[in-house]
Amino acid sequence: MNGREKTYEAVVFDMDGVIFDSERAVMDCWIELANKYHIEN
Numbered sequence: 091m092n093g094r095e096k097t098y099e100a101v102v103f104d105m106d107g108v109i110f111d112s113e114r115a116v117m118d119c120w121i122e123l124a125n126k127y128h129i130e131n
Contacts, residue, residue: 104110124130 107113
């Protein structure tokens with residue numbers, strides 16, 4: 091390593107939204123895109 095590289099022993103995947111509520115962010119993105127492309131939501 092050159093002092094700037096990081097090593098990781100584990101990665102956590104939050105697939106069910108326990109750590110981060112991703113549903114709200116996804117819905118906000120869908121609404122923004124629907125408005126941009128004039129799709130009724």
